[in-house]
Amino acid sequence: MNIWLLIPIGFVIGLIGSMFGIGGGLFVVPVLHFGFKVPLHQAIACSLLTIVASSMMATMSKVRNGVTNIRLSKALEIPSISGAIFGSAVVGAMPLSVLKIMFSAVAVAMAVDMFKNPVRVLAGGKERVYTAGGEGDAFADSFRDKATGRTVRYQVKNLKWAVPVSLTAGFLSSTLGIGGGVINVPLITNVCKAPVKVASATSSYKLGLTACAGSIMYFKQGYIIPDVTIMMVLGILAGAYVGMNILLRVKAFYIELLFGMLMLGVAVKMLMSL
Amino acid sequence: MKDKKLRKYIYYMLLTGLSCVVFFAVMFLIFGGVWGKLALGTLLCLPPARLLTEIFGFSKSKNYGFALISTILIIMLFLEYKI
Numbered sequence: 001m002n003i004w005l006l007i008p009i010g011f012v013i014g015l016i017g018s019m020f021g022i023g024g025g026l027f028v029v030p031v032l033h034f035g036f037k038v039p040l041h042q043a044i045a046c047s048l049l050t051i052v053a054s055s056m057m058a059t060m061s062k063v064r065n066g067v068t069n070i071r072l073s074k075a076l077e078i079p080s081i082s083g084a085i086f087g088s089a090v091v092g093a094m095p096l097s098v099l100k101i102m103f104s105a106v107a108v109a110m111a112v113d114m115f116k117n118p119v120r121v122l123a124g125g126k127e128r129v130y131t132a133g134g135e136g137d138a139f140a141d142s143f144r145d146k147a148t149g150r151t152v153r154y155q156v157k158n159l160k161w162a163v164p165v166s167l168t169a170g171f172l173s174s175t176l177g178i179g180g181g182v183i184n185v186p187l188i189t190n191v192c193k194a195p196v197k198v199a200s201a202t203s204s205y206k207l208g209l210t211a212c213a214g215s216i217m218y219f220k221q222g223y224i225i226p227d228v229t230i231m232m233v234l235g236i237l238a239g240a241y242v243g244m245n246i247l248l249r250v251k252a253f254y255i256e257l258l259f260g261m262l263m264l265g266v267a268v269k270m271l272m273s274l
Numbered sequence: 275m276k277d278k279k280l281r282k283y284i285y286y287m288l289l290t291g292l293s294c295v296v297f298f299a300v301m302f303l304i305f306g307g308v309w310g311k312l313a314l315g316t317l318l319c320l321p322p323a324r325l326l327t328e329i330f331g332f333s334k335s336k337n338y339g340f341a342l343i344s345t346i347l348i349i350m351l352f353l354e355y356k357i
Contacts, residue, residue: 053317064285070281078347212322219318226311233314
């Protein structure tokens with residue numbers, strides 16, 4: 001296939017990835033490996049670099065609006081990276097099928113929880129209301145939601161649960177080879193009770209660092225194919241910029257609905273690979 | 275909105291960095307050669323640069339706990355590079 005096609009493909013992946021706070025590795029690796037016959041290791045290396053690009057662009061577009069909760073991201077980064085390191089150390093000793101079944105069950109449960117708010121809104125009810133945190137609350141924050149024109153104030157809850165869950169998320173992400181975003185967004189939304197837009201932006205913010213740690217090794221070992229990666233990166237940068245602006249203007253329940261569907265899709269894919 | 279100044283620093287740092295990435299990438303598409311490695315190398319430098327900005331921003335606002343987390347993360351990245 002023509003290599004220039006990677007720019008529009010990257011655009012679409014960047015758009016989806018930045019809207020949902022996922023890296024896009026879920027799509028980049030199959031596209032490069034099956035569509036463009038790029039060897040698997042090179043495809044993974046390219047995918048990691050595109051996640052860095054998508055995360056950096058998403059951060060740049062979001063960080064000034066206050067949608068990204070930098071402090072929450074800091075609190076969850078060390079446990080998730082530690083979990084990933086532990087996961088990569090024991091990956092051979094774990095029964096993968098058990099992990100896959102466990103992940104699928106959790107993903108379905110999180111998807112069901114994700115659907116609660118959209119179903120309530122579509123049935124004529126009100127959108128979820130968030131409680132504002134006090135001045136002394138280090139993790140409480142606010143942002144202006146362009147879709148509704150209101151300032152959303154929220155409090156981050158259950159941080160004592162979010163830290164071990166984040167550790168498990170990092171572990172699962174490295175043992176199952178799934179991107180962090182698919183776990184981060186439901187974690188921040190369902191456990192920390194933060195708005196889904198904050199979850200998506202914070203997840204994008206967090207992903208760049210994890211992907212950078214992985215891609216350094218590939219870069220050093222010369223797995224990067226510059227022309228393929230650069231085409232993809234250019235498309236993804238443009239897509240991520242547009243995606244982030246769409247995210248700000250779309251009502252939250254649409255994002256929850258679509259993300260719930262994405263979670264169900266990942267759970268089915270995981271079960272089918274057993 | 276918390277950490278307003280830090281957000282501003284991160285925004286301008288990323289704007290500069292990503293502009294360089296796009297510039298180098300376009301140069302690579304036109305001329306090829308070393309521009310590709312420059313573009314991807316610059317891209318890989320952005321997450322550590324963001325961490326450094328966070329350390330600076332959090333230290334300025336006296337949030338030393340968060341600055342410490344960013345420092346630990348940058349050490350983790352450095353160790354990963356050394357390994």
